[in-house]
Amino acid sequence: MRIDVITIFPEYLAPLELSLIGRARRDGLLDLHVHDLREWTHDRHRTVDDAPLGGGAGMVMKPEPWAEAFAAVRRAGQQDLGEGVEPLIVFPNPAGQPFTQSTAQEWSQCEWLVLACGRYEGIDERVYEHLADIGAEVALASLGDYVLNGGEVAVLAITEAVVRLVPGVVGNAESLVEESHSEGLLEYPLYTRPARWEDPAGVVREAPQILLSGDHGRIAAWRREQSVERTRRRRPDLLGDEAR
Numbered sequence: 001m002r003i004d005v006i007t008i009f010p011e012y013l014a015p016l017e018l019s020l021i022g023r024a025r026r027d028g029l030l031d032l033h034v035h036d037l038r039e040w041t042h043d044r045h046r047t048v049d050d051a052p053l054g055g056g057a058g059m060v061m062k063p064e065p066w067a068e069a070f071a072a073v074r075r076a077g078q079q080d081l082g083e084g085v086e087p088l089i090v091f092p093n094p095a096g097q098p099f100t101q102s103t104a105q106e107w108s109q110c111e112w113l114v115l116a117c118g119r120y121e122g123i124d125e126r127v128y129e130h131l132a133d134i135g136a137e138v139a140l141a142s143l144g145d146y147v148l149n150g151g152e153v154a155v156l157a158i159t160e161a162v163v164r165l166v167p168g169v170v171g172n173a174e175s176l177v178e179e180s181h182s183e184g185l186l187e188y189p190l191y192t193r194p195a196r197w198e199d200p201a202g203v204v205r206e207a208p209q210i211l212l213s214g215d216h217g218r219i220a221a222w223r224r225e226q227s228v229e230r231t232r233r234r235r236p237d238l239l240g241d242e243a244r
């Protein structure tokens with residue numbers, strides 16, 4: 001998988017050099033390129049924003065740098081992947097479609113993602129119109145119903161959620177199956193040694209005995225029940241009407 005990130009804060013993406021994603025890059029499972037949008041400005045102040053036409057608070061990102069950036073990133077990516085390959089261009093956006101585990105599953109199948117980090121109040125609408133007119137595949141995605149200052153935090157989350165699903169990135173693929181949201185349910189409660197733990201308040205806390213039984217069939221059934229019950233309690237919205 002190739003991912004190109006376009007941002008005015010490239011250093012914000014430094015965490016993508018660490019841990020699982022960093023190893024995926026070193027293993028050749030992820031080819032990540034981070035680009036500074038200001039590379040496509042031509043004035044001495046490297047201007048990427050201006051006041052909103054029609055007035056209003058804040059600043060709006062200018063269309064010219066974005067259009068030049070997308071064209072350059074597309075050329076570079078096609079030199080790498082082949083002329084006929086086109087990226088999915090993702091804009092984190094508070095007005096976007098909710099980014100969910102099924103979105104991550106879907107995008108983990110993509111050969112090439114271009115992740116565009118807006119800032120200020122957002123990006124000039126004509127950039128989206130331009131991309132649509134040249135036939136680009138574009139998605140607007142939101143992490144959730146809260147306000148961030150820009151797209152970089154969302155790109156970190158989207159990149160981790162998507163890339164961890166790429167075959168070979170997570171060592172034990174089985175661990176991907178039973179996670180929260182992987183099957184539309186919350187994960188069951190987890191326990192490890194010691195099976196009997198006296199907490200700092202002197203309370204003895206035993207792990208569920210079923211987990212020590214060695215009966216993997218009963219353990220699997222218990223875990224499923226726990227997942228359904230936990231989902232019903234915490235996230236009934238994830239369950240169909242009949243299961244609520």
Ligand SMILES: N#Cc1c(-c2ccc3ccn(Cc4cccnc4)c3c2)n[nH]c1N
Nearest residue numbers: 092093118119142143144146148150151154
């Ligand atoms: N994904 C996602 C997001 C964002 C988000 C993403 C990109 C940008 C570019 C600018 N802002 C600031 C801004 C704030 C308010 C209105 N409009 C713009 C962004 C916020 N906020 N919340 C999310 N879940």
